[in-house]
Amino acid sequence: MRSERIVGLDNWRALLMLAGVFLHATTVQDIDLPLFVLIAKTSSNFRMGTFFAIAGLLSLLAIRKRGADLWLARRSFQIGVPMCFGLFVLAPLMSVCASWRAFGTMAPALQELGWWHFWFLVDLLAYAPITFWLFRADQAHRIFARIDQWVERDRPSVTLIILAVGVIATMSVLLVARLASDAGRLAEPAWAVHQIPGYAPLYVFGMVMAGSPALLRHVTARTGPAFTVLAMVFALCLASRLLPGGGKALFDGPASLLNVMTSCLCPPAVAVLIVRSAIAMRRTPLPLRRISDAAFTIYMVHFPIILALDLLIDPLRLNPYVSYLLLVGLSGWLSYLVHRLIVRRFPFAAMLLNGINPARPRAAATE
Numbered sequence: 001m002r003s004e005r006i007v008g009l010d011n012w013r014a015l016l017m018l019a020g021v022f023l024h025a026t027t028v029q030d031i032d033l034p035l036f037v038l039i040a041k042t043s044s045n046f047r048m049g050t051f052f053a054i055a056g057l058l059s060l061l062a063i064r065k066r067g068a069d070l071w072l073a074r075r076s077f078q079i080g081v082p083m084c085f086g087l088f089v090l091a092p093l094m095s096v097c098a099s100w101r102a103f104g105t106m107a108p109a110l111q112e113l114g115w116w117h118f119w120f121l122v123d124l125l126a127y128a129p130i131t132f133w134l135f136r137a138d139q140a141h142r143i144f145a146r147i148d149q150w151v152e153r154d155r156p157s158v159t160l161i162i163l164a165v166g167v168i169a170t171m172s173v174l175l176v177a178r179l180a181s182d183a184g185r186l187a188e189p190a191w192a193v194h195q196i197p198g199y200a201p202l203y204v205f206g207m208v209m210a211g212s213p214a215l216l217r218h219v220t221a222r223t224g225p226a227f228t229v230l231a232m233v234f235a236l237c238l239a240s241r242l243l244p245g246g247g248k249a250l251f252d253g254p255a256s257l258l259n260v261m262t263s264c265l266c267p268p269a270v271a272v273l274i275v276r277s278a279i280a281m282r283r284t285p286l287p288l289r290r291i292s293d294a295a296f297t298i299y300m301v302h303f304p305i306i307l308a309l310d311l312l313i314d315p316l317r318l319n320p321y322v323s324y325l326l327l328v329g330l331s332g333w334l335s336y337l338v339h340r341l342i343v344r345r346f347p348f349a350a351m352l353l354n355g356i357n358p359a360r361p362r363a364a365a366t367e
Helices: 003-018 020-024 034-066 068-103 116-141 143-154 158-181 184-192 195-211 213-220 224-240 244-251 257-280 286-316 320-343 347-354
Strands: none
Touching: 003 020, 003 034, 003 257, 003 286, 020 034, 020 286, 020 320, 034 068, 034 116, 034 195, 034 257, 034 320, 068 116, 068 286, 068 347, 116 143, 116 195, 116 286, 143 195, 143 213, 158 184, 158 195, 158 213, 158 224, 158 257, 195 213, 195 257, 213 257, 224 257, 286 320, 286 347, 320 347
């Protein structure tokens, strides 16, 4: 895959990360308005699963470029340092803000503790050994060459490939949900890690697309199969509304059957469409490149900024949509300033928020 196509995919990955600003600004609202529900559903069904598929693709390209040992060491530093800073510094501060708003005390209640939006760094770090192992296994057993031969010989259905990835992801999440339901007091922490097995098949799908040129060409040759899968999911959701109670039980909670299915079936289809668009992309506009460069910083700090701004805006009792627009605009702008004025100027801040080793040249934090 040519370097400009890689840049196009990296920009897509950055945009998927930045969409978190629009999601997290809804979580501090006191009312579930239709727009907020739509944003949450769109994020769970499309955004993060697609992000991990593209991350898997870019990770395999990076490990091929740098070599397995160097890539793994670099990856561990680039993801591990921001993860630790997020979990042990930013997350407690966020819990303090949330506890103050909800209970009027700076001592976070149990329900306010957690890893917040930094869970995605935990997932990326957990997937690094998968990338390392698959790369080494391919060197020893020519796995991707065999996939190329299979694709060229049998011309498998792209629709079935996308569905297979989604079904494997669905089964992984449902297995974790079953284990959590049997875990008693440990049910909540058991369910909290469901993203790791749930997104792993999507991440591997991205790696396989990067490793197998024949598969990449095959799945991106036409848009029809991807749109067919999305149409099937949409039809399934509509059909569920005909069930008694409007199929509410199928959507009742993040671990419910239809919620899991839609969040696992849609991302591989969307990932195929995005990779196809990146291959067709000729040039990346300068504003998009600048935003992409700041994406990791923005994702790290935007949620703490949203919580802090909400403490200032909430007493004004503004219209929820007005509050939402203020939170999105101000948090996005302030996060970008953090990147331009702090991260780009101070190596220590770049290390904490972007995972950039001060002793090495500047590079993308999630390369």
